[in-house]
Amino acid sequence: MEIHLTITGFIVVFAAVLLTWLASSIIWPEIMPSPVESLQFTAERWRTLLSDSLITLENTVLGFTIALILAIATAWAGLAHPLARSVVDALNTIVQSVSALVWALFFLLLFGFSTNLPSIAVAGATAYPILLSGILKGFDQALVDYGEAAALIGARGRSFLRYVLLPASIPYIVASSRPALGSALRISVVAEAFGAAGGMGYRLWIFYELHEYRGFLGWALALLVMMLLLDKTLLEPLERWSRKWL
Amino acid sequence: MAVIELKALSKSLGGRKILENVNLTVSKGEFYSILGPNGVGKTTLLRIIAGLLKPDSGRLRVEGSVGFVPQSDLLLPWLTLRENIELPLKLRRLEKREIDERVFRATYLVGLDGNLSLYPRQASGGTRRKAAIARALALGADILLLDEPFNGLDVSSLTSLRETLMSLKGGVTVVLVSHQVYEVAYLSDRVGLLTGRPAMIRVEEVLESLPLEKKLLKINNLILGLPGDKEKE
Numbered sequence: 368m369e370i371h372l373t374i375t376g377f378i379v380v381f382a383a384v385l386l387t388w389l390a391s392s393i394i395w396p397e398i399m400p401s402p403v404e405s406l407q408f409t410a411e412r413w414r415t416l417l418s419d420s421l422i423t424l425e426n427t428v429l430g431f432t433i434a435l436i437l438a439i440a441t442a443w444a445g446l447a448h449p450l451a452r453s454v455v456d457a458l459n460t461i462v463q464s465v466s467a468l469v470w471a472l473f474f475l476l477l478f479g480f481s482t483n484l485p486s487i488a489v490a491g492a493t494a495y496p497i498l499l500s501g502i503l504k505g506f507d508q509a510l511v512d513y514g515e516a517a518a519l520i521g522a523r524g525r526s527f528l529r530y531v532l533l534p535a536s537i538p539y540i541v542a543s544s545r546p547a548l549g550s551a552l553r554i555s556v557v558a559e560a561f562g563a564a565g566g567m568g569y570r571l572w573i574f575y576e577l578h579e580y581r582g583f584l585g586w587a588l589a590l591l592v593m594m595l596l597l598d599k600t601l602l603e604p605l606e607r608w609s610r611k612w613l
Numbered sequence: 614m615a616v617i618e619l620k621a622l623s624k625s626l627g628g629r630k631i632l633e634n635v636n637l638t639v640s641k642g643e644f645y646s647i648l649g650p651n652g653v654g655k656t657t658l659l660r661i662i663a664g665l666l667k668p669d670s671g672r673l674r675v676e677g678s679v680g681f682v683p684q685s686d687l688l689l690p691w692l693t694l695r696e697n698i699e700l701p702l703k704l705r706r707l708e709k710r711e712i713d714e715r716v717f718r719a720t721y722l723v724g725l726d727g728n729l730s731l732y733p734r735q736a737s738g739g740t741r742r743k744a745a746i747a748r749a750l751a752l753g754a755d756i757l758l759l760d761e762p763f764n765g766l767d768v769s770s771l772t773s774l775r776e777t778l779m780s781l782k783g784g785v786t787v788v789l790v791s792h793q794v795y796e797v798a799y800l801s802d803r804v805g806l807l808t809g810r811p812a813m814i815r816v817e818e819v820l821e822s823l824p825l826e827k828k829l830l831k832i833n834n835l836i837l838g839l840p841g842d843k844e845k846e
């Protein structure tokens with residue numbers, strides 16, 4: 368029943384979008400291609416679409432993974448000493464407030480316009496604060512819930528991290544991974560648009576420059592579908608799994 | 614021979630004196646039970662003996678390896694019962710064969726014949742307590758500190774856990790905190806009453822080798838504050 372309602376909701380929204388699209392293609396025929404034209408154009412270039420998707424996915428996942436490792440390391444360092452923790456808390460507050468646009472421009476300056484590095488770095492920089500605050504919460508709660516258990520079984524130092532802290536924080540890590548990966552994907556595309564060797568954002572920008580709105584809309588739609596697929600087939604099941612023993 | 618010895622031990626928590634001038638001696642192989650009202654400091658006392666808390670003053674001598682089984686059994690919920698018992702052994706870098714042997718022996722001793730591949734939340738309260746005791750035994754504990762192990766158990770789990778403890782009697786030294794008068798009487802060689810604010814062990818009674826009704830009577834009188842021995846005359 369619930370799943371049916373969810374699917375119905377999606378169908379209604381998609382139908383509304385298609386109708387609006389169709390209507391605007393009738394009102395502004397010179398600018399807006401019809402959905403059929405757009406989809407046809409995109410389907411004919413499925414190889415390009417596939418390779419663009421893979422590049423974007425790779426940039427995003429790489430950036431996300433680096434951010435995840437860094438966030439765990441940061442939170443772990445914060446446990447060493449109250450002073451270290453205050454530094455981590457300050458860092459957390461500050462990185463939460465940096466705009467993604469600033470990151471994008473900053474990494475473009477740093478890495479130049481012709482590689483995937485800015486896109487990867489921006490994805491990481493966007494995911495990092497979201498992951499960090501989730502992991503800090505997870506670690507704090509784990510200390511309250513399992514600190515004594517750890518002392519009891521003699522889990523200290525790195526074994527404490529590996530056998531107690533990380534498994535106890537998995538629900539928090541996974542829960543923050545969902546928005547983190549989502550934001551990383553949305554923003555890495557922006558970095559690609561500014562200058563990159565490929566990817567969804569890069570192609571969107573090219574289509575825009577060429578006034579090829581069929582491709583622009585097709586790629587935009589594909590990006591949306593990619594996001595949804597990632598969330599529904601990977602992140603959501605992962606989140607459900609991680610709450611299994613809660 | 615005394616394996617636990619506390620002399621004039623005091624402890625404050627949160628600016629309040631919880632324990633003052635606690636004296637306690639437990640001999641090797643003895644089953645000692647502590648009775649006392651809620652919030653008096655029984656858990657605090659066990660945590661001090663387990664080395665999880667430092668006393669403010671007084672002397673503490675513990676000879677042997679202590680296994681603390683806390684009020685909440687503190688099993689890790691993401692590990693199966695078996696993995697919970699194995700983990701501390703793994704952390705001590707024991708060999709796989711040695712670990713298997715110890716887990717087998719400990720689970721046999723506590724009568725944990727059921728399914729060790731259950732997760733804690735799938736297991737009954739009694740099974741969880743047994744697993745927590747097995748974890749302590751597998752680590753080589755010869756002193757067991759049990760904090761209200763019978764709490765919240767149904768009659769059959771409670772009976773089964775009681776028989777488990779009975780079968781361990783003599784082999785290990787046990788300090789039990791419990792509100793279950795029958796179980797305390799059934800199991801204990803000696804009981805102490807922890808009362809007052811701040812608390813100390815005010816009265817002790819030797820139960821060893823008395824018939825069960827006598828033990829129950831003595832404990833009743835201890836709790837009611839009646840003189841323990843002369844009562845019958």
Ligand SMILES: Nc1ncnc2c1ncn2[C@@H]1O[C@H](COP(=O)(O)OP(=O)(O)OP(=O)(O)O)[C@@H](O)[C@H]1O
Pocket residue numbers: 626627628631649650651652653654655656657658
């Ligand atoms: N970390 C702490 N900080 C401040 N006060 C504490 C702390 N831990 C325990 N206390 C207080 O110390 C007193 C004794 O607590 P303890 O848990 O030892 O009692 P208990 O006899 O085990 O009670 P119960 O029968 O409810 O288990 C309580 O009043 C409790 O509120």
Ligand SMILES: [Mg+2]
Pocket residue numbers: 655656657684760
């Ligand atoms: Mg207690």
